[in-house]
Amino acid sequence: MSKGLVVLAYSGGLDTSCILLWLKEQGYDVIAFLANIGQDEDFDAAQKKAEKLGAKKVFIEDLRSEFVQEFIWPAVQANAVYEDRYLLGTSIARPCIARRQVQIARQERAQYVSHGATGKGNDQVRFELTCYALYPQIIAPWRIPEFYSRFRGRKDLMEYAENHAPSDLYQMTKNPEDSPSEPDVLEIDFAKGVPVRVTHVKEGTSKDTPLELFCYLNEIGGKHGVGRIDIVENRFIGMKSRGIYETPGGTILLHAHLDIETFTMDREVRKIKQSLGIKFSELIYNGFWYSPECEFVRHCIDKSQENVEGRVQLSVFKGQVYILGRESPKSLYNEELVSMDVQGDYDPCDASGFIKINAVRLREHNRLQGAAQKTL
Amino acid sequence: MSKGLVVLAYSGGLDTSCILLWLKEQGYDVIAFLANIGQDEDFDAAQKKAEKLGAKKVFIEDLRSEFVQEFIWPAVQANAVYEDRYLLGTSIARPCIARRQVQIARQERAQYVSHGATGKGNDQVRFELTCYALYPQIIAPWRIPEFYSRFRGRKDLMEYAENHAPSDLYQMTKNPEDSPSEPDVLEIDFAKGVPVRVTHVKEGTSKDTPLELFCYLNEIGGKHGVGRIDIVENRFIGMKSRGIYETPGGTILLHAHLDIETFTMDREVRKIKQSLGIKFSELIYNGFWYSPECEFVRHCIDKSQENVEGRVQLSVFKGQVYILGRESPKSLYNEELVSMDVQGDYDPCDASGFIKINAVRLREHNRLQGAAQKTL
Amino acid sequence: MSKGLVVLAYSGGLDTSCILLWLKEQGYDVIAFLANIGQDEDFDAAQKKAEKLGAKKVFIEDLRSEFVQEFIWPAVQANAVYEDRYLLGTSIARPCIARRQVQIARQERAQYVSHGATGKGNDQVRFELTCYALYPQIIAPWRIPEFYSRFRGRKDLMEYAENHAPSDLYQMTKNPEDSPSEPDVLEIDFAKGVPVRVTHVKEGTSKDTPLELFCYLNEIGGKHGVGRIDIVENRFIGMKSRGIYETPGGTILLHAHLDIETFTMDREVRKIKQSLGIKFSELIYNGFWYSPECEFVRHCIDKSQENVEGRVQLSVFKGQVYILGRESPKSLYNEELVSMDVQGDYDPCDASGFIKINAVRLREHNRLQGAAQKTL
Amino acid sequence: MSKGLVVLAYSGGLDTSCILLWLKEQGYDVIAFLANIGQDEDFDAAQKKAEKLGAKKVFIEDLRSEFVQEFIWPAVQANAVYEDRYLLGTSIARPCIARRQVQIARQERAQYVSHGATGKGNDQVRFELTCYALYPQIIAPWRIPEFYSRFRGRKDLMEYAENHAPSDLYQMTKNPEDSPSEPDVLEIDFAKGVPVRVTHVKEGTSKDTPLELFCYLNEIGGKHGVGRIDIVENRFIGMKSRGIYETPGGTILLHAHLDIETFTMDREVRKIKQSLGIKFSELIYNGFWYSPECEFVRHCIDKSQENVEGRVQLSVFKGQVYILGRESPKSLYNEELVSMDVQGDYDPCDASGFIKINAVRLREHNRLQGAAQKTL
Structure with a gap:
């Protein structure tokens, strides 16, 4: 007899495949849930793999649009950066994925949700804080001694493989040394603090749905090697860890949004909003997207963006984003007032x-x- | 009979030359004071010019070393950035220059100090807040109607010249498009949060006095087009203005210091220190270097830097600074603790x-x- | 011929009476505007006095209801306290008065507004920052040398009178030493962070319109000597000054609101809101009620109050407010969760x-x- | 054979007596450690009781002087108040007690430390965070199922007894309704932000050692019913709980320190220091006295107190503290500058x-x- 039904956040990789098998071995029925948030993945292959490993059902869900609009856009409004450098890419994805996983669990009447995040990382916290109010029955194998003792070997192997494949480290961004020697010049239009259109000035092409726009910025940023960082960061659980990240589209948007925001927002509002943005970044990093304080801060930040509207022109080149100019009907920049001659x-x-x-x-x-x- | 003796902060340029003449015309004796804080200037020519214009004495003072150690280093410790982007280069220079000017005024028993900062800018505030307690007799011609009505024409002319000479805009940094296609790799050693040595890895050369070190970083950064920004900023007097800045050495140091600081500083200390750094930046920008609150914040930030020690390796290339790695005897990064295998x-x-x-x-x-x- | 029409904020006292006369002497036509915000004043006598002094028109306006609802209530929501002690009574009144004065000036097509605030105080700033965008023609006699040189004598006299009349110092509150030896027990009901009803438990009487409710709390607080302080405070213009204040109703509300807020608000939301409240208090004190940042902060604080609902029971006695208990349908206090036995x-x-x-x-x-x- | 030696924080009460017995029953040797931090306790009786229950050794240590100087004084400097109301009395005592307990454990070569704090409270956290780096072997019986299942009955009983003995609720303070109808007027002298002498104006008596001074303020405050609060607070572990506290001496010092601080400290330093004080209060409440961030904040606050010097005169009466006046050689209050006549x-x-x-x-x-x- 089954111990119950588990919805597992499945990645298609070695780790969560082991977990799928192990859960079955322990007597659970398993539903594999694989979220498409824009990662480079063969979803068909992953589906087949999960089925072959014995998943009772496989859900593959395209969450890209809601990820961009409901999660990335608020981060853009906030100029969200953790510890002055990390743009929070994966951190923002967790609550988006966990939210859908809980919906599936409820719909399928599953008793448990499970994930492959390790016991020393941030993702376990981000995942579980999202779930807790609703599905206290979380199975976190990497914190279960029977599991992690048994699979340590495979983990070692896998880690080894990962660590010795540096070419895979950056998947979205080119090495700036190999990137084009001609910049691309873009214009990004903002309304209420979020991008509503991006235009390639020379080519005259535009994108204006959130998903297309964001993918396009990832593409252009990636082509020019924008947004690579190698940092040490402070995890919520109290350790320092090294992180290597690439956030090409996010980096372009951060530069552009900072610019149009300063152009249209009062100085003192900006100061208060800046401190809210720092708080927001910390909340996202620590996994508190679904918390009363994060809802409150998001509301306040959103309010601050009412007049953040206009167009920023920028150049993307060799890993850098250069602001070339900006214009806005809501600008607080008054040329006459500031002029040295008038x-x-x-x-x-x-x-x-x-x-x-x-x-x-x-x-x-x-x-x-x-x-x-x-x-x- | 003389109306009194004035120490004028003289730049060698058109503006302060007009002021020198005008002060004499008004009946003052004038001492010209020209501070060398590393700008590109023919000091001999400036001296001769000032003498020719009728300065009673000319003081040309090399403040570079004290500028680097007493003003730039604290800004490095603080990761000082105004409104998320401006590295405060000229803002930090003002109190350094004004301090010396006051010393000269006192030593020469002058009744007045004067400067060429305009009436809409930040520099007038930075200059005068430094002076006020000591020399309430400040003459600020650009705020004196007789002066600015008379010289508006010349100002216009001069502005015109400046505005139509875009090649002069950036003086320290190359256009990244024209910068070398090979990166330079540097190692910067820090102790108590300030750089104590920079080494060019390939060439094996080092600099270890503050002034040489900083000049060298300016040179390398400049060569690779690092630290150019075109921003809109909020002035203390309540206007938004456009600013174009280049801070090559400062930008390299900001990246390196952020890295070694996160590596060696406790997470929660970092958070508190970050907010102090934001406050410090605002104080510098607004001209409050010599204020009780700025002294207090400097002291606190300095205290936070006790363990900020170690070496950062980085690459400078095409306008960007890439952190390659870091090491420190005071690191709080514990490889074993964070390892997924151990x-x-x-x-x-x-x-x-x-x-x-x-x-x-x-x-x-x-x-x-x-x-x-x-x-x- | 008249130099123009001035709307003067008239108090009925010696100071603004002098100003009224002086303005007429200078050739202006004067409209006297006297706001009733609850002060103890013979408004009829003031009206007659103004007319006798030559006011072209006299406006006496009862602003008490709007003062309570639009100005005091937001301060209650914010737990507004300046420098940990001052409850901002008069500071909050300034923008309320100035707003109406500007409306009158516009309606009467006056060219100027004027006030009797002195040149070293906060009220001049509070008054004028409210007016500035709209009526740049402010006449502030206490900053006009002709005025303050001439009237210094009278001022001296008047000050002398004021300073030697200590019995007038506190007008709303009894000396706690002379206050009743029996407490009054009240229940205050809150909704969205503002009081909606106050009940005297023993007497069974209630007040539930904002104005009546607030006046009643002033009365009860005054009777028991609540809310007297003698402090040194930091003025916006950079001086320290001594202030003696009494805020009986405000003090009761501060205690009650703090209590119901902590009972119903999430801990982390509270922390963020606390810092916004400190900012808000400073903005009010400095005269920035009508500023983009204050509007923003008010909006955020108001948002935080959505669930601040419930009833607080308290006792008022001998200068103190004691919280006796609280209850709320929105309480986050969970007796079972916190119990040591369950x-x-x-x-x-x-x-x-x-x-x-x-x-x-x-x-x-x-x-x-x-x-x-x-x-x- | 013994399982090892445990140093137990012993209170003399029912709870820790049960724990002492239970630890022995489990096979440990137990050293009882009872800290005197000023509580009302028969230490001789407690010693005998512990011996009778089988403690191998009993340490009774008078920590009052170090508690006042090293823990309470920094809290006075900080104006430490948690969530706007709680003066942190017991919170500050925990690190003081735990520090000594660890010293005893080390000196006696004990393997474990243990305490009687329950599993839902703050004290377990405060105690253990102090110990952790040094004595990871903490035994916390109230979190051990075998213990808390067995003793729940006694706990219930004890709780019952406590809850039905309201006369014990306040032990230090009189009910203001029964307190004297004459105020006591005190003068408190401060140096570097801490009290150095208290004088009873009428009686002419003084106290000037920290311990005597603090005890005297507790006595005077207690006599007049000062410092009683009934609040709901947010525990670190995420629950709201009700707390009833009395802090007579601390309340007098808070009023007096706030006053002399505002009198002698620059406005902008005060603002920064205020936010550090809020942080400090939260750190104390949550048990982080011995943390890098708390050490940092303490250092900064201490620095801010350099000029906080002078004398405050105040009256204590019927539960209230009234500031009557202040004087200081370091005052920034400039009577001439602020005068309306000069x-x-x-x-x-x-x-x-x-x-x-x-x-x-x-x-x-x-x-x-x-x-x-x-x-x-």
């Missing part, structure tokens, strides 16, 4: 009062310090 | 408890929301 | 994993410190 | 420029909003 509605004498009043506090401080000599 | 002093089962306890709050939230269906 | 849906063993994983980072830190002895 | 070194006209420049941004925002009408 006074505009601005009296330079006011600056004297502004500076003097700002100095009141500093002068009091110095008065107390007792001596100019000491300070300078 | 359990180390870590029990994967603990992660289950960690995740479940983190989920307590989320489950309560969901319980109240009343329905899983609603959330997902 | 396990509930909680496995104490999970706490072991939680603590151990939280210690991973600390142990790495200590490992590096090299020696337990050193740390402890 | 111009001092301040030109009111500067305020016009200050306000206008602050309004530049707001006017741009409004210009874009297109219409004054819309905003106001």
Whole structure:
């Protein structure tokens, strides 16, 4: 008799294939669920493999559109970057995948959900925090001693294979040394802080659905080797780990969004929003997409984007993104006001009062310090 | 009879030359002070020019070493970046220059200090907030109606010249399109969060005094077109303005320091320090280097750097800086702990408890929301 | 011929009466505007006085309801407190008054607005920042040398009178030493973070319109001497000043709101909201109620209050507010979960994993410190 | 044969007595450690009880002085308050107790440390995070199923007893309704942000060692019913719980320190320090006293206190603390500067420029909003 039905997040790879087999061996019925979030994968082959390994059903689901719109776009609005460098690509995918997995589990009346994330990583947390309220019965084999003792050997082997195949490290991006010696110039239109159209200036071609647009930016960024990083990062569970990431489209969008945002957003709103964005990035990284605080922060960030609208022109070249210019109907940039030749509605004498009043506090401080000599 | 003695921050250019003349015309005696902070300038020619224009004395002072050590190094420790993009090059120079100017004024018993910063910019604030406690008698001609009405014409002319000379825009950095097609690989050693040696791996050459080291990074960065940006920024006085900057050495140091810092600093210390760094950047930008809060923040950031020590290897190529690796005797990266194959002093089962306890709050939230269906 | 029409914020007191006269003397026509925001004032007498002094028109407007709902309620939601102590009573009133003054100026086609705030205080800033976008023609006599030189004498006199009349210092609150020796017990019902009903438990009476409710809390708080403070505060213009304030109703609401908020709001949302509340308080104090950042922060805080609903029971006695209990349909407090006797849906063993994983980072830190002895 | 030696944090109460017995029953040798941090306890009786129950050794240690100086004083400097209300009394005691317990364990060559904190509370975390790096062998019986299943009955009983003895709830503070009808007026002298002397103005008596001073404030505060709160708080493990606390001395010090700090600290330093203080409070509450981030924050806060020096006069009465005045040689309060009658070194006209420049941004925002009408 079956111990129950498990929906397994299946990748098609060695790890989750082992888990599928092991779950069956332990007496569970297994549904394999493979999400397409844009990874390079032979989904048909994966389906056949899962069936051959004994999956009762196989769900292969194209989540790309919802991934881009509901998960990547809010990250673009937030300028989401973890620890100043990591653009959170895979971190954002986890709640998207887990959400669908829970829906399948519910629909198929499964008792359990399972995944192949290891016991030292972030993904176990991201996966399970999404699931917990709903499916407390999570099976995490890499945290079950019987499992990880048995399969350590294969894991070693697999790791070895992975570690000795450096050509696979970057799959989306070319090495900048081998990338074209001509830049591509793009124009990206934003509305409410998300991209709504990208145009290749020379070729005159455009993309304007979220998925196409994002794939196109991945393609152009990848062609020019944009968005590769080799970092050490701080995992939620308290370890430092090394990560090698590539986020070509995301990197282009980060540059473009930062630019149009500063162009259209008030300085002080920007400061507050910046700190919310840092918080948001941390929440995503740690797996708290579905939490009251993340919902709150997303709402606030979304509110801040009401006027983030306009067009950014940029050049993509040899691993870099260069902003060439920007324009917007909502711009707070006032050429006349800022001009050195035109006074505009601005009296330079006011600056004297502004500076003097700002100095009141500093002068009091110095008065107390007792001596100019000491300070300078 | 003289109206008094003025120490003028003199640049050798058209603007401050006009000011020098005008001050004399108004009846002041003028001392010209020209600081060498590494700009590309013919100092001898400037000296002669100032003398010819009637300066009573000319001070040309090499502040490069103190600029690097006392101003740039703290900015490196802080990962100082204003509004996510601007590396604050000129902003940091102002307090360094103004400090010396005040010293000269005091030594020469001058009654006034003066500068050529315009009435709509940030530099007037940066300059004057540094001076205020000590020399309230600041003469800021660009905020004096008699001056700016009279010289508007020349200003126009000069602006015109500047604006129509795009080849001069970038002076330190090559266009990445014209930069070498071979990267340079460097190793930078840090101690207490500041660089203490840079080595060109292939050539085997090293620099280890602050000034030489920084100049060398400017040279290498410049050669590869690193650190050019074209941004819109928010001035302290409330306007948005466009800025085009190049910070080749600073950009290399930012990448390298971020890397060694994350490698050696505790995650939670890093978070607190990151917010202090953002505050510090804003203070520098707004001209508050010499303020109690900036002194406080500098002290705290410096404290955070005690263990930021080690070597970063990086490649500079076509406008980009790529981190290749890092090592440190103070690293908090523990290869055994993080390894997927070795359990180390870590029990994967603990992660289950960690995740479940983190989920307590989320489950309560969901319980109240009343329905899983609603959330997902 | 008239120099133009001025709408003057008139208080009925000596200061603004002088200003009214002086403006007329200078050749302006003056409309006196006196806002009723709940202060203790003989409005009829003030009207007559203004007319007698030569005001062309006198507007006396009851702004109490809008003041409570549109200004005080958001401050209650925010737990607004400046520098940990000041409840911002008068600060919140300024934008409410200035808003109406600008409406009157527009409706009456006046060219100017004017006020009696002094040149060293916060109120000038609060008033004028509200007005600026709309009526750049502000006349601020206390910053006009002709005015303040002439009237300094009278000012001195008046100040003297004020300073030597300590019995007037507190007008709303009794001295706690003289207050009743029996507490009053109230129940306050909240919805979306604002009070919707207050009930006197013993007397069984209730108030449920915002204005009545707030006045009642002022009355009860005043009777028991609640909300008096004597502080030193930091003005926006950079000075420290001494302030003596009384905020009886506001103090009761702060205690009650803090309590119901913590009861119904997720911990992490609370943290983020707390920092927004601190920002909000600073914005109000500095006069930025009508600014993009304050609008943004108000929106975010309002969003955070969606579930802040329930009833708080409290006792008011001898200058203090004591929370006696709270109840809410939206409470996140789960008696079973927290009980020491019932396990509930909680496995104490999970706490072991939680603590151990939280210690991973600390142990790495200590490992590096090299020696337990050193740390402890 | 013994399973090993355990140092148990012993309270003298029912709970830890059960644990002592149970540990012996399980085959351990037990050292009982009872810390005196100022609680009301018959230490001799506790010693005898522990011996009778079979403790191999009993350590009773007076930690009061180090508790006040090394733990309470930093909290005073920080104005440490968790979630705006809780003054962290017991939270601060945990690391002090655990530190000594680890020292004893090391000195006695014990293999284990143990405590009686329950599995749902904060104290288990506070205790164990302090110990972890050093004594990973922690025995936490309330998280061991064999223990908590067996003793649940007694626990129930004990809880019952506790819950039905309301007269014990507050042990240090009188009910304000029964407190004296005459205030006590105190003067507290601070140096570097910590109290160095307290004087009873009328009686002319003083205390100036940390322990005596703190005990005296507890006594005076207790006599007047100061510092009682009934709150709901958010535990680190994700639950909300109800807490009833009394912190008489701490409450007096919080009021006094806030006052002298604002009097002597620059406004902007204060803002930064305030956010560090909130962080510090959270770290203490969650048990991270011995963590790199808490050490860092303590260092920064301590630095901020360099000039926090002077005397505060206050009155304690009927549950309240009223600040009456303050004086300091390091005051940044400048009576002449702030005076309405004396111009001092301040030109009111500067305020016009200050306000206008602050309004530049707001006017741009409004210009874009297109219409004054819309905003106001």
